[in-house]
Amino acid sequence: xxxxxxxxxxxxxxxxxxxxxxxxxxxxxxxxxxxxxxxxxxxxxxxxxxxxxxxxxxxxxxxxxxxxxxxxxxxxxxxxxxxxx
Numbered sequence: 001x002x003x004x005x006x007x008x009x010x011x012x013x014x015x016x017x018x019x020x021x022x023x024x025x026x027x028x029x030x031x032x033x034x035x036x037x038x039x040x041x042x043x044x045x046x047x048x049x050x051x052x053x054x055x056x057x058x059x060x061x062x063x064x065x066x067x068x069x070x071x072x073x074x075x076x077x078x079x080x081x082x083x084x085x
Contacts, residue, residue: 013070020063027055 030052037044 011070012073013066013068016066016069017063018066020059020061020066022059023055023062024059027053027057027059031056 030049034045034049034053
């Protein structure tokens, strides 16, 4: 089965992993922006910026769901390959 799969084809869960990584990095950027005023001594950002920082956790969970989906698909393919022998 591996010889029939192209190297650039998207497997199950790849989209979730990419989306999770993007959401995670948006949250990381928001967290970085949120703590900058603490170091330079200016007025803190509004509360919604702290909420945007929570996107790091959401992105991590989405990417984790993509990894689990990919693992489940791989196990399913292995089981099918073993059954066909």
